[in-house]
Structure formats: C-alpha cells, structure tokens
Amino acid sequence: MSTERESLNFIEEIIEEDIKNGKHGGLVYTRFPPEPNGYLHIGHAKAIVLNFEIAQKYGGKTNLRLDDTNPTTEDTHFVENIKQDIQWLGFQWENGELYASDYFGKLYEYAVDLVKKGLAYVDDSTPEEIAEMKGDISVPGTESPYRNRSIEENLELLEGMKNGDYPDGSRVLRAKIDMASPNMHMRDPILYRIKHEDHHRTGGEWCIYPMYDFAHGQSDSIEGITHSLCSLEFRHHRPLYDWFIEKLEIFPSRQIEFARMNVEYMITSKRKLKRLVEEGFVTGWDDPRMPTIAGMRRRGYPAAAIREFCRRAGIAKRENLIEIGLLEYCVRQELNKTADRVMAVLDPVKVVITNYPEGQVEEMEVENNPEDESAGNRMVPFSREIYIERDDFMENPPPPKKFYRLGPDRMVRLKGAYIIECNDVVKDESGKITELHCTYFPESRSGSDTSGLKVKGTIHWVSAEHAKEVEVRMYDRLFTDPTPTSHEDKDFLEFFNEDSLKKITAKVEPALPHAEPGTTYQFLRKGYFCLDPDSTEDHLVFNSTVNLRDTWSKMKKN
Structure with missing residues (x-):
C-alpha cells in the first residue's frame, strides 16, 4: 500500500x-x-x-x-x-x-x-x-x-x-x-x-x-x-x-x-465518430486524424506517450478540457528519445555544386539519434547535385540577421558534409527559383574541417542522384474549433477542417525504402513522421506525427 x-x-x-x-x-x-x-x-x-x-x-x-x-x-x-x-x-x-x-x-x-x-x-x-x-x-x-x-x-x-x-x-x-x-x-x-x-x-x-x-x-x-x-x-x-x-x-x-477525457480539437462520441467515417470525412476509423487509438497509432504516436499523457491529465471528479498541446508534448518527448533521425526534403530545390567532381560520390557519416548513443551512425551518399529545402534559401528581401541559412554570397554547412557558398540563382520564366549554383570547400568536411571557415547555420539535404520520392501526408487538426460539439445551434461537422490533410511529394535519403510500416522517424528540422501501412515497395507513404516546435511547455514555463 x-x-x-x-x-x-x-x-x-x-x-x-x-x-x-x-x-x-x-x-x-x-x-x-x-x-x-x-x-x-x-x-x-x-x-x-x-x-x-x-x-x-x-x-x-x-x-x-x-x-x-x-x-x-x-x-x-x-x-x-x-x-x-x-x-x-x-x-x-x-x-x-x-x-x-x-x-x-x-x-x-x-x-x-x-x-x-x-x-x-x-x-x-x-x-x-x-x-x-x-x-x-x-x-x-x-x-x-x-x-x-x-x-x-x-x-x-x-x-x-x-x-x-x-x-x-x-x-x-x-x-x-x-x-x-x-x-x-x-x-x-x-x-x-x-x-x-x-x-x-x-x-x-x-x-x-x-x-x-x-x-x-x-x-x-x-x-x-x-x-x-x-x-x-x-x-x-x-x-x-x-x-x-x-x-x-x-x-x-x-x-x-x-471525469472523462475531453481533449481540445477531439471528439469522443462514437456516434459522431461513426458519422465522420460513414459520411466520408475521413478514410476510416483508423484515419490518422481520428482520436481513435488505431488512428493515433497509425499517425505514429507511441503507446508510451499516450500512457504518459493519460497520467499527466490526471483523475478528476469534475469535467475539464485538456490541452491538445499536452498530448503533443508527450508524443514529442517520447519520440525525441526513440526515433532515428533521417534527412528528408519536403519542398525541394536543386543545388548544383559546380566545383565538385562530376560522377563522384562520397559516403558521409551521420548519427542516427544524438539522444541515444547506442543507435549508432549511418552512411549517407553525397554527390554534385543535392536537394535542400526551398525555405532554407532567401534571396529577396536580403536575409535578416538571424537567418543563418543560404542566400546569395552566403555560406551554410550541410549536415554531416561540407560548407557551401551560393554563387548564382537560376529561375524559370515566372521567376521561380529552379536551381542554386554553389561551390564547396573541400577542407570543410564534417569531422575533419581544416578550412578555418565559421558558419552559424547547418541545413539538411539529400543527394539528387540517390534520393527517393515519397508521398507525405501532412495532417492538421480535424476541426477548426477546439470544442466542436459544444455549440448547441450547430452541427459539429460545420467545424470540420477542410485543410486537415494535404499531400506532398518529398525527397528522402535512400535508406528509408527499407523501413518497416509503423516506424516513426524524425525528419531533421521538420518534425516526426511515421511510415504508413498503405506503403508499398514502390510507393512509400509517410504520415506527419507531430512537429518539432514545443510551444506548449514554453507557455507553461512562462
């Protein structure tokens, strides 16, 4: 006792x-x-x-x-x-x-x-x-x-x-x-x-x-x-x-x-959940947007995180509303310890490293999880053409002081690889950037840098030659209102978030096609993503699990 x-x-x-x-x-x-x-x-x-x-x-x-x-x-x-x-x-x-x-x-x-x-x-x-x-x-x-x-x-x-x-x-x-x-x-x-x-x-x-x-x-x-x-x-x-x-x-x-578990932006009426399924608002009971255990599992929420959330929410005698930020905090805390890191570019723009030898490929060593030494390292191929995130480059207006990524005549380090400097920007007829031409500094390789160059920013990348295309399903709140069933004069479906699912095509490092469905990764600097059971050998599908920004705990500290 x-x-x-x-x-x-x-x-x-x-x-x-x-x-x-x-x-x-x-x-x-x-x-x-x-x-x-x-x-x-x-x-x-x-x-x-x-x-x-x-x-x-x-x-x-x-x-x-x-x-x-x-x-x-x-x-x-x-x-x-x-x-x-x-x-x-x-x-x-x-x-x-x-x-x-x-x-x-x-x-x-x-x-x-x-x-x-x-x-x-x-x-x-x-x-x-x-x-x-x-x-x-x-x-x-x-x-x-x-x-x-x-x-x-x-x-x-x-x-x-x-x-x-x-x-x-x-x-x-x-x-x-x-x-x-x-x-x-x-x-x-x-x-x-x-x-x-x-x-x-x-x-x-x-x-x-x-x-x-x-x-x-x-x-x-x-x-x-x-x-x-x-x-x-x-x-x-x-x-x-x-x-x-x-x-x-x-x-x-x-x-x-x-008191029952009432969580912002979620509903727990099986009758209403059934309507979402039968009326086609979601793909099924296990849709990753659903507040079902099966849906959360498919989205990549770890069981340990859900247990911890239930404990933190506590046992009360009176009804209360739990912030969804607490659930996401528990998910993020667990995945930070357990999820391997990989590089994936969600909005790619090509970078051509003009002074890198054509046809040359190097293997770069990158840690799998800095929170877990036992996770070891992996080798990632590096070549003359790579992809980076479009928002990791800023041309106009001139990048602000705290923008430590890439811009005209600016330098940045590629994760686990070299420092590069942007020399030229290639655009199509509409003015959209299609390529960045950069040079690299051979002496700046991670782990053996003798270049003497100092840069504040590090960005992720994937080799264009070796990258795999995958489908990424970006999920948002299922409802636009934190309490969609509390409005007596309105049907809860009026608050269905039409933008709760967006599909994009991303470029990922070549190791990922060997992943098992249900495995959750941290896409470096972007968030956590889980390999969906819909995936096939030729078509991988990743579900967004939770982003990296922890606004909930910061607000609680303030």
Whole structure:
C-alpha cells in the first residue's frame, strides 16, 4: 500500500481505505468494459490506463469484458480491434476476454427473480407511450396501465418474449421502481427488449436482449469486480446500479465515477465518430486524424506517450478540457528519445555544386539519434547535385540577421558534409527559383574541417542522384474549433477542417525504402513522421506525427 497519501488521487484514496478496512479481503479487481460497436478512442485510453494501472498498483487484476448487448451495432471486427489496441498500449487482461453475452442465461435468471419478487413487469406500451409516461425533470411520470399485472402473467409473458412469440417492439420488461423519482433512470427503466436478430457470438439463440444498464452492473457483480470505475456521465446511473445489487442480493460492486477525457480539437462520441467515417470525412476509423487509438497509432504516436499523457491529465471528479498541446508534448518527448533521425526534403530545390567532381560520390557519416548513443551512425551518399529545402534559401528581401541559412554570397554547412557558398540563382520564366549554383570547400568536411571557415547555420539535404520520392501526408487538426460539439445551434461537422490533410511529394535519403510500416522517424528540422501501412515497395507513404516546435511547455514555463 502506498504511504505517500499526498500523491493519491481520489480513487486511490477510496481503494486504500477499503484495503485498510479489509473490504473484499483487500482484493482490488477492476475491469475495462467497452461496447464492441466502434473503435476505441482517447477517452477509452484513459479508462484503460486507469483500470489496469490501479489494479497493478495494488496487486490486483483487470478483466476485459465486451459489453455486447446490442446485436444491431456490434461486430467481431470491433472486438479484434479493441483487443489489439489494449495490448498495443501495453496491457494484458486476466484469463482471456469475457463478454456480457457469456452471462445472458444468468441475466435472464435475474430478470425472472425480479418478476417473482414483484419488482419487474412486462409492458405492452409503445416506445412513444413509454417515453411520454416518463415525464421530465420537473414533471413526475405516470404509471403504465400494465404495471400491476400479476406475477404469474408477467412470468408467462416474459417466457413468451424469450421464446420469440412476439414481434420486435411489441413488449418490454421494465423494473418496478418509482415513476415519481427525481432521477429519470429510476422511473421504471427497461430491462429487456425484443430483437429478432442474430448476435455475433450467440447467433439466433436469443431474441430478447438486456439493456446496457441491466447487463453492465450485473456483469460486474458476476465477475466479482470490487471497484467499477466509469466516467462521470454514469453518476446518475449509480442509484439504479445499487438498486439491482440490493434487490438481487448479489456481489456488491462499487461504482466510482471520474471525469472523462475531453481533449481540445477531439471528439469522443462514437456516434459522431461513426458519422465522420460513414459520411466520408475521413478514410476510416483508423484515419490518422481520428482520436481513435488505431488512428493515433497509425499517425505514429507511441503507446508510451499516450500512457504518459493519460497520467499527466490526471483523475478528476469534475469535467475539464485538456490541452491538445499536452498530448503533443508527450508524443514529442517520447519520440525525441526513440526515433532515428533521417534527412528528408519536403519542398525541394536543386543545388548544383559546380566545383565538385562530376560522377563522384562520397559516403558521409551521420548519427542516427544524438539522444541515444547506442543507435549508432549511418552512411549517407553525397554527390554534385543535392536537394535542400526551398525555405532554407532567401534571396529577396536580403536575409535578416538571424537567418543563418543560404542566400546569395552566403555560406551554410550541410549536415554531416561540407560548407557551401551560393554563387548564382537560376529561375524559370515566372521567376521561380529552379536551381542554386554553389561551390564547396573541400577542407570543410564534417569531422575533419581544416578550412578555418565559421558558419552559424547547418541545413539538411539529400543527394539528387540517390534520393527517393515519397508521398507525405501532412495532417492538421480535424476541426477548426477546439470544442466542436459544444455549440448547441450547430452541427459539429460545420467545424470540420477542410485543410486537415494535404499531400506532398518529398525527397528522402535512400535508406528509408527499407523501413518497416509503423516506424516513426524524425525528419531533421521538420518534425516526426511515421511510415504508413498503405506503403508499398514502390510507393512509400509517410504520415506527419507531430512537429518539432514545443510551444506548449514554453507557455507553461512562462
């Protein structure tokens, strides 16, 4: 048990108090219970890190349970992706994944038990009538005309529902609680509905399915979950959760709510994410602009960075908005340690070194990662014609004092190679620069410079003869507004950023075609980029991950 009480979050305080009191024999048993109806997103990442790390901290265990109670929206494809995401984040659940559908038989027994206790009834009202009978926050509900059916009749009707005797929507099973309760969830909630649809695991075995509120809490109880951690929007569901535990006399799982992960420029509604996919705003659930774990992985975000972001965001009791700069800071910090550096020119202009021997090629030694000596060095070919970034040259107006790159009659060092000086500028008919003619100083080679020349600037380059062309997908925020779903009078899609994806053709050093998809590199002086799975041997595609500029931490220091 931790002794640093000042460092505990409120959930850890609750758990340590439970352990101190010997509750559940000191066991800490959590679960991560996603619905398999979409991909996991950044909010799920927070829940995964919290549930697994809390259990690890106190020597407990964590279940993965797929809450698959709606056959209409669920699919095994989503199940497999969920499993992959959790393992990629670095966690492993206890004893194989579980499913709410594993408990369909037991949940039905619970429903029968409630009917026998006079605490549930079959209602023939239409969905519209039930909604009207519920009233609203200021108006008490009215009781259904079927609320006082006999236990025998309810049992018979429930059996008929299970056997498929009635059409979809014709009957539901409702709990009998309090139609005047100020908590709308306690106004005789629906427990079962009829759906003549095959389930992804149970096939056609069932034609009634439990509602989420009935299946979720009871599944926790069946599994003996000691601390049921969920996001804040479920706080109003807790009285119902506890009511079922009390009336069914089952294992008393404790529900504890924490603030969900709200991040600037991201949305965490699966319904809205689904719209982005189905309406073609993105290429799929794993589009690198999406706030899904799969999308962030494809963009090149390291799992360690996402875990660190979730820890830094913290566990709160109240909703808050996390700056996206913190996420990018965590990504940048991790990649700075782990990503190899390479040279890639995103907006190339050709440089001809006029006094360099034609046909000569030299191998220049460049370090792979200055933050990691074990990463070693690599050899990069150098020749008479090279590419540099167009914005590393300035002609007019004359370069400012702090511009330490190339200009007319100005010198700059080429990374790992020589110092060059620009002597001439070649332009096309429109005035666009097409070539720079430069000279080099043979004695200025990096590592053995005897030229005596002093230059302040160093730029990256690639050999024109050896460079490979690649597609680079430059990604920006998916939305133009940091909180696109907060505007009640507007559809969140009105804030879709039409410039969130731009494709360019870049020149890269020749070693990169041997890279593995999913590998993230630092393109020197430009940012971090990840090799996309769309890549083929003849067509490499890189996704922009995050730029090098760390404005977030600088603002925090100021």
